[in-house]
Amino acid sequence: MPRNDGGPAAVFTVAAVARRIGVAPGTLRTWSRRYGIGPTGHSEGEHRKYSEEDLARLIYMRKLIISGVSPLDASRKALEHSGRAFLNEVELQMVRDDELVEQLYRAARGLDCELLESGIRTHLEKNSIESTWHGLLVPLLVLVGDEWKRSGAEIEVERLLSEVILRIFNSKISSVDATSGTRPVLIASIGDETHSLAITALAAALSERGIPVQFLGARTPKSAINEVVRRSAPAAIFLWAQLRKHADASFITDLPSVRPKPKVIVGGPGWSAKHHAQFHRAEDLSAACSHIERAVGL
Numbered sequence: 520m521p522r523n524d525g526g527p528a529a530v531f532t533v534a535a536v537a538r539r540i541g542v543a544p545g546t547l548r549t550w551s552r553r554y555g556i557g558p559t560g561h562s563e564g565e566h567r568k569y570s571e572e573d574l575a576r577l578i579y580m581r582k583l584i585i586s587g588v589s590p591l592d593a594s595r596k597a598l599e600h601s602g603r604a605f606l607n608e609v610e611l612q613m614v615r616d617d618e619l620v621e622q623l624y625r626a627a628r629g630l631d632c633e634l635l636e637s638g639i640r641t642h643l644e645k646n647s648i649e650s651t652w653h654g655l656l657v658p659l660l661v662l663v664g665d666e667w668k669r670s671g672a673e674i675e676v677e678r679l680l681s682e683v684i685l686r687i688f689n690s691k692i693s694s695v696d697a698t699s700g701t702r703p704v705l706i707a708s709i710g711d712e713t714h715s716l717a718i719t720a721l722a723a724a725l726s727e728r729g730i731p732v733q734f735l736g737a738r739t740p741k742s743a744i745n746e747v748v749r750r751s752a753p754a755a756i757f758l759w760a761q762l763r764k765h766a767d768a769s770f771i772t773d774l775p776s777v778r779p780k781p782k783v784i785v786g787g788p789g790w791s792a793k794h795h796a797q798f799h800r801a802e803d804l805s806a807a808c809s810h811i812e813r814a815v816g817l
Contacts, residue, residue: 530569530570530636531569531571531574532567532568532569532647533547535569536569536574536707540574541581541631542581544602550580550594550704551591551768552596554594554596555594556577557569558645559572563667567777571796573691577597579596579597580593580594580597580771581631583597583783585625586622595732609648616658617658619638619642620658620659623655623659624659624662626662627659627676627679630679631677632677633677635683636683636687639655639656639683639684640647642655643687644687648688648720648727649805650737652702652804653804653805655804656720658816660680663680664677672798675803684720685716685719687722688719688722691723692719692722692726693731693732700817702731702753702754702809703731703733703749703751703753703813704725704733704753704756704757704814705733705744705755705756706722706732706756707722707735707740707757708736708738708739708760708765709758709759709760709765709766709770710739710740710741710760710765710767711738711765712736712762712765712787712789714761714782714787715736715737715759715789717786717804718759720804721757721786721804721807721808722734728808728812730811730815731752732736741769741770744756744758744770745774748774748777748781749775752777752779753781753782754779754781754782754814754816755781755782755784755811755814756782756784757784757785757807757811758783758785758786759785759786760785760786760787760788760789760790761787761788761789762788763789763791764789766785766787766789766791771798775798780800780815782810782814783798783799784798784800784807784811785797785798785800786802786807
């Protein structure tokens with residue numbers, strides 16, 4: 520609702536703004552006192568209330584800090600701008616991968632989905648999916664996972680990061696062209712295995728190479744795998760098991776007989792040493808891509 524003086528309405532409390540941008544209320548008071556970026560039109564003795572324009576400037580400042588800008592410089596830039604038109608101007612600085620990992624980690628901890636996705640997609644514009652996975656995303660996932668194991672908190676950070684990565688990689692997976700005559704590669708997490716991040720990265724990397732993929736995703740039952748094998752006779756089959764209890768060798772031994780016989784590759788920490796002698800084992804994304812490229816004749 521507009522104020523009587525024609526200025527912007529002050530509608531957000533300190534607590535509401537702090538939750539929105541992911542900082543402590545005390546941080547907002549410090550920014551206001553130290554950098555002069557606080558609620559406009561605040562009168563002595565009144566509760567602090569922020570307008571939409573105030574909130575936009577603070578979101579802009581928060582994004583700049585996450586991207587690596589110092590709080591002082593971020594506050595100056597934020598105060599120079601007004602309104603929402605400037606919120607999309609912030610991008611993560613494209614620096615060395617290890618520095619970008621730290622920037623993305625701060626974005627993830629701040630639950631800044633927009634900045635997190637922007638940083639990953641910008642990296643992918645200059646690098647292959649395989650390079651982005653090994654050089655950027657695996658270290659980032661390890662960093663987030665280690666913090667969760669250490670503190671037992673911030674599970675929402677890990678989930679947000681996983682969802683962003685899955686959304687990006689799913690957009691990179693090409694559909695199989697049934698008329699192409701090329702035998703696809705079947706990729707799945709078997710049984711009740713819910714982890715699908717690594718195989719989604721693999722499916723996206725193979726699509727980037729022009730290799731057709733039948734991507735079945737998480738929790739794929741044996742019946743579904745066998746039906747796809749009967750119908751498409753894939754050149755290779757990649758089966759993921761994150762947990763040992765899901766690494767069921769019968770998913771491989773019970774495969775229907777088709778010609779030519781597909782190459783079966785397993786991946787994930789669930790597969791034990793006894794499986795390594797029976798099936799082709801891929802230690803990481805690069806190894807899985809190499810196995811599959813040989814299977815399809817590249």
